Amino acid sequence: MPADLPDSCDVAIVGGGPAGLAAAVALRKQGIASVVVLEREPQAGGIPRHCGHFPFGMREFRRLLRGPDYAARLVARAVRSGADIRTSVTVTALNLGGRLSLSTPDGIAELKAKRVLLATGVREKSRAARLIGGEKPGGVLSTGALQGMIYLKGEKPFSRPVVLGTELVAFSSLLTCRHMGIRPVAMVEPAATVTARWPARLLPKLLRIPLMLGTELTAIHGKSRVTGVDLVGPDGKTRHVEADGVIVTGGFVPESSLLKASHLAVDPASGGPDIDQFGRCSDPAYFAAGNLLRAVETAGWSWAEGRRAGRTIAYDLKTGLLAPKPGLRVALHSSALKYALPQRIAYSANSPWSAKVLQFRVTRPVNGRLSLRLDGKTLWSKPFAALPERRITLPISMLPDGREGLAEFHIQEEAQ
């Protein structure tokens, strides 16, 4: 049993990234006495720790920072606020009512918290989960692994990789490569367009990296190390490209292993917890914030969500949030809709600390109308155009107050 770890606290925060650290500061500012941040890595700070590039921190610190500097400032602010940050502590189980099972370098422990905030973030979808064919040589990395190796350890895993994907993180991987003198041989995207917003696509051109759209990576070759990949382009022909590594970027999924092994309800659409407008899980001792809720938002957005969760939990402890009650459950009636948050709407948007907006994502480019149906009646319908991996929000005031049942979202797409 670790000697100095408390066995109870007001709030335990699982995950010391932007959302968790922002929540810790907010809780302390609201006068909550014992706030413990549980971080399984040896350092707190989360993913930005190994994003050695700009732009981080505009919202939080009003200045442009690199990821590691941003992470260090988040940690410093949380420490100054009086939060108790525990690193190399892994939560191994979420139990009823806020009891956490822990593993530490000194063995196992338990922590009883009045409230728990889950902020475990996201990870990229692996090569295996994408069912990419070929052999299994070394040198196939996610952006997260690449950045950890380069920015945290100074390791150079390869020198001529292929980059798969064009989400924002793929461009981040190009900058990471550049930092280490790695020259990607191609950037490959199965879709016909670049996923990230406009200026990003200029980067490969600037770095003179061929951008291959409408192209699938079908096989990876090499025994001990990658020797090349097979690419199938828009013409349907397979061509072999020599490379010594593959960076499999994006396709983020919530890091929800703990959640899925627990008693808490999970939303299969988002892959994260099922929450109400307060970010409250199916067990009201648990709240969630940040990218665990959904894949994927910026560090700044997750930070703001964490801060809000901290203030909400403080209010819950001091005054008491409205009790859980059945209300509307958001249901997605289109394969184009990937997820919507929060999943449960039970309170007026004017209730203290209630979320004001629904967050949406789409699975593919959509152009048409979005409509809301309740009890078989269409309440409204409005023009809707969206691209995958872009933030879409809708005021919660567009949903009726005080109703129960399924709030069904439909999309009518215009013929292409």
Place this chain on the structure above:
Amino acid sequence: MSRDGLPSGVFDVAVIGAGVIGCAIARRFTLEGARVIVIEKALDILDGASKGNSAILHTGFDAPPGSLELACIKAGYAEYLQIHERLNLPLLRSGAMVLAWTEEQEAALPALMEQARTNGIADVQALTAREARELEPGIADTLRAAFRVPREYLVDPWSAPHAYLLQAIENGAVLQRNCEVTGGIYDGVAWRLDTSLGGIEARLVVNAAGLYGDIVDERLTGRRDFHIKPRKGQFVVYDKPAARLAAHILLPVPSKTTKGIVVCRTIYGNLLVGPTAEEQEARDIAELSPKVLASLRHRGEEILPGLAGEDVTAIYAGLRPATEYKDYKIRAREGQAYITAGGIRSTGLSSALGVARYVQALAVRLGIPARTMPDPAWPRLPAMTDEGKRDWQCAGNGGIVCHCELVTRREIEQAMTGPLAPQTLGGLKRRTRVTMGRCQGFYCSADLAEMTRDRLTVGMTGSADAG
């Protein structure tokens, strides 16, 4: 040590190949008092057929009656049950069900049950579709009938052979990796093997070269009694939440060439679907095909509809050393002090300890004496499944490095030392399970690259293909 770095002197037995069969044979001969050397051409042990299988401990209920395969499976199964606790090897007593989905398959069940009884597996139980689905509510409602084989179990395909070889080494055996046997002559007393690292002398040679068994026979004896026809098997491994969907090993009614697509848990709490059976020429490449993997997912969902939407953790492909024969090809060459253990195609994990006993008995007949060790050392492997107390539950573990599989810094450090220290990341994965979980190295690659820097022959960084 001789000049070329190889251990000198005449060994009693040289085992060629450090797959599960070679490891078990090395253990058996060592325990019977022989001085053993194991010669492996790859950088690490378990690099061929033993690398990728379905990790089932078979009873032999569906093996051909009267076959050598059946005898070895039964002996291997019995010995595993006897020694696994002492070596700290896991065992998941899952039981299996053979499922019939068509009229034709249903009609085949009575004969399969009869075969099981003939093979000495008397406790098979016929099940109606309803009874089967009461035991396994996740199974699709298109099931027609089934039978249960209660003593088919799940094991760890890697810690078992590691334990066999480690016990051999702790009792005096020698392992030589990265060492390919290129030829050799027998002078009537001993063999002199030519290897990529120099000469090795041994009174008896056992060929356990798996996918290269026929080639080694050719190189040493000038002829081959069988031809290896590699049969590829692809697998999809689901994340741990999927393991709730099936407690039993779910087997199909076998065809003539294959046991078919199995759905079962793994000893680590995942769920796997596979293998395919695809004939190919290459012995050293097992390519994954996105289409085949997708079809495995589809087949898995037909059997367990709840699998739809479950996350995939890993994909892999293995090669089985099939031959033109159905049965194992284990035989001694009279007058040459040479034994081949070949054609052990898909049941090697179950039969290895039995094969080892059979080979050792053949050796006695060739005049290699057995002097059973009075008090051999019994190494205990670190607990890697939730069956035992894991290191992350113990003080001084150094913190968790691989978060998905809860592998600690101390476990990795311990695996990186000792006589079986890995030479490749693949070897480290098989010893500790690092990066084998759902994130596939997203979180721990940086730490692992640092911890293994300059300690693996093929490291996690660099471009050179060492092959």
